[in-house]
Amino acid sequence: MEEPGGGRVLVVDGGGSLRCALLGDNIAAMASANAWAGIIIHGCIRDAADIRGMGLGVKALATHPLKSAKRDPGLRDVPVSFGGVTVRPGDWVYADGDGVLVSPAELTL
Numbered sequence: 001m002e003e004p005g006g007g008r009v010l011v012v013d014g015g016g017s018l019r020c021a022l023l024g025d026n027i028a029a030m031a032s033a034n035a036w037a038g039i040i041i042h043g044c045i046r047d048a049a050d051i052r053g054m055g056l057g058v059k060a061l062a063t064h065p066l067k068s069a070k071r072d073p074g075l076r077d078v079p080v081s082f083g084g085v086t087v088r089p090g091d092w093v094y095a096d097g098d099g100v101l102v103s104p105a106e107l108t109l
Helices: 025-033 048-052
Strands: 009-012 021-023 038-045 057-063 080-082 085-087 092-096 099-103
Touching: 009 092, 021 057, 025 038, 025 048, 038 092, 048 057, 085 099
Parallel strands: 009 038, 021 038, 038 057
Antiparallel strands: 080 085, 092 099
């Protein structure tokens, strides 16, 4: 989130864990300031009320007050699969209040 987002969406496979939050207001504020369009997390977030007001689209399974231990830095630019969908680097991700849609190409009306 420290680099320019250019309207991109970060997709995080947190394994569906409900044990702790993988995103909080500090990282979300950094993402918003760096022009990221959104973050999709297969896991939990914290500080949801603050994040809601940032103009950053965020989708997660739930909220949880506990911060993560930050032991695993994760991998970057790799496909992630959850919910029966695989998201690959360069895919287009669209989200609204009802769900998320993934496409290998930009969708037009």
